Amino acid sequence: MVIAATLWVTGCATLPPLEGRPETHVVAHTADTRLGRSITPRAAEHPGQSGIYALAVPTDAFAARVVLAATAEKTLDVQYYIWRGDQTGYLLFEALWRAAGRGVRVRLLLDDNNTKGLDETIAALDAHPNIEVRLYNPVASRSGRMFQMLGDFSRLNRRMHNKSFTADDQATIVGGRNVGNEYFGAGEETLFTDLDVLAIGKAVHEVSAAFDLYWNSASAYPASLLLEPAGDGASGRLLERFAQTRDDPESKSYIDAARDTPLVQELLDGKLAMEWADARAVRDDPAKTLDPQAGGDTLMLTGLLATFGNAANTFDLVSPYFVPGKDGAAALVALASRGVATRVLTNSLAATDVGAVHAGYSKSREELLRGGVRLYELKPTATTQQTKKKGQGSSPESLHAKTFAVDRKRIFVGSFNFDPRSARLNTEMGLVIESPALASRLAATLDQGLAQNAYELRLSPGGSIEWIERVGTSEIVHEDEPRTGALRRAWIRFLSWLPIDWLL
Numbered sequence: 001m002v003i004a005a006t007l008w009v010t011g012c013a014t015l016p017p018l019e020g021r022p023e024t025h026v027v028a029h030t031a032d033t034r035l036g037r038s039i040t041p042r043a044a045e046h047p048g049q050s051g052i053y054a055l056a057v058p059t060d061a062f063a064a065r066v067v068l069a070a071t072a073e074k075t076l077d078v079q080y081y082i083w084r085g086d087q088t089g090y091l092l093f094e095a096l097w098r099a100a101g102r103g104v105r106v107r108l109l110l111d112d113n114n115t116k117g118l119d120e121t122i123a124a125l126d127a128h129p130n131i132e133v134r135l136y137n138p139v140a141s142r143s144g145r146m147f148q149m150l151g152d153f154s155r156l157n158r159r160m161h162n163k164s165f166t167a168d169d170q171a172t173i174v175g176g177r178n179v180g181n182e183y184f185g186a187g188e189e190t191l192f193t194d195l196d197v198l199a200i201g202k203a204v205h206e207v208s209a210a211f212d213l214y215w216n217s218a219s220a221y222p223a224s225l226l227l228e229p230a231g232d233g234a235s236g237r238l239l240e241r242f243a244q245t246r247d248d249p250e251s252k253s254y255i256d257a258a259r260d261t262p263l264v265q266e267l268l269d270g271k272l273a274m275e276w277a278d279a280r281a282v283r284d285d286p287a288k289t290l291d292p293q294a295g296g297d298t299l300m301l302t303g304l305l306a307t308f309g310n311a312a313n314t315f316d317l318v319s320p321y322f323v324p325g326k327d328g329a330a331a332l333v334a335l336a337s338r339g340v341a342t343r344v345l346t347n348s349l350a351a352t353d354v355g356a357v358h359a360g361y362s363k364s365r366e367e368l369l370r371g372g373v374r375l376y377e378l379k380p381t382a383t384t385q386q387t388k389k390k391g392q393g394s395s396p397e398s399l400h401a402k403t404f405a406v407d408r409k410r411i412f413v414g415s416f417n418f419d420p421r422s423a424r425l426n427t428e429m430g431l432v433i434e435s436p437a438l439a440s441r442l443a444a445t446l447d448q449g450l451a452q453n454a455y456e457l458r459l460s461p462g463g464s465i466e467w468i469e470r471v472g473t474s475e476i477v478h479e480d481e482p483r484t485g486a487l488r489r490a491w492i493r494f495l496s497w498l499p500i501d502w503l504l
Contacts, residue, residue, distance in 0.1 A: 066092070355488070
């Protein structure tokens with residue numbers, strides 16, 4: 001009875017009205033800022049194009065965000081699905097705080113699904129006169145989140161998965177990384193192999209327009225309407241937390257590593273070597289969150305299908321949470337049947353952090369293999385750039401990058417997973433870049449790294465799936481999912497029988 005009453009009370013909680021919420025927009029005239037003076041002349045040499053720099057190394061990805069925050073003079077527009085309350089999370093909170101202290105207008109849009117435990121910090125940030133925090137598709141009651149999820153599941157199951165970090169409408173970072181230690185190679189957690197791009201030029205203005213669309217949408221609630229006001233001493237406690245984070249020995253070593261990356265000085269000096277190309281920002285319409293029937297032009301998937309569906313020679317897909325379903329599997333098999341060399345890299349069961357997703361994916365493997373699609377699954381101890389940077393050759397790793405390349409000419413980098421959740425439930429964003437250099441680099445990375453870092457799947461003469469592990473010039477054949485126990489495999493098999501693919 002207590003559980004039922006709690007579920008009824010929290011599930012029936014209502015969100016506050018948005019009447020009176022101010023509508024704000026990007027500050028567009030920023031050519032006179034430090035970033036503008038550095039970037040505008042370079043952009044003028046490439047009219048209509050965007051300069052792109054891939055951020056594969058996690059310390060570079062962290063340092064780039066810190067540099068943008070430290071260099072911004074007018075605006076910072078920041079949008080994330082996850083922002084952890086760990087070392088890198090608080091170091092970046094402090095970077096925003098310091099920017100606001102210099103008079104920079106900071107707009108921080110966070111999906112509310114992952115803000116548990118951060119309410120006091122968010123309230124203190126929001127109380128700063130130059131910082132406004134909005135929570136996307138929030139829970140109405142800050143207590144009893146689980147019960148409210150059960151009571152309002154159809155709405156709260158839809159999340160904002162977008163990730164962008166934009167300074168002065170001059171430079172932006174878009175890609176797969178959230179904010180947290182595991183995304184930046186800090187701490188001792190499982191390391192996520194991930195990918196962002198730093199962009200300048202035309203695409204930045206499109207990312208800014210997308211941010212405005214979400215910031216002013218019907219799902220973005222000012223934090224002040226939902227949280228208890230920051231009390232006396234809240235800012236002091238936040239500053240103390242910043243100091244404690246900086247003084248943490250692990251934070252110090254990570255800050256030093258990020259400071260030492262050559263990207264920092266090259267970016268500030270305007271000497272960062274960038275690939276200039278036609279690029280466009282693609283995103284879902286935030287109407288997707290409140291309208292279960294949203295489709296057509298409101299879905300980013302429509303454009304992405306057109307992008308990879310016209311592949312003529314090669315299609316390389318990297319997706320950590322790969323659940324193609326019947327339609328997706330059929331589309332990939334159709335590509336392969338046309339003679340398009342089709343490769344997919346996803347997580348192995350031993351590497352994945354979401355077992356239910358692996359269960360959904362596992363049901364499509366045989367069909368894909370029979371249809372000519374080459375499947376690879378990342379080893380949990382892959383020797384990638386993240387591992388090399390940290391010097392930990394056996395650290396557990398999990399794939400988190402979301403990217404695909406078509407014909408070694410065009411590449412997508414963003415937040416979209418090839419799964420039903422990205423297609424129909426969550427909102428997503430990214431960049432489609434017309435760059436043979438970047439697309440070929442992804443293909444070359446797969447060419448060079450798959451044999452060492454991934455298992456290749458194939459069908460045995462009897463029709464069962466085998467995992468091929470290559471060690472030097474020899475092959476080890478695994479008849480079961482490598483580096484997993486019988487109990488875990490049984491659990492995944494059970495999950496694969498459940499009708500939950502639409503949730504994955």
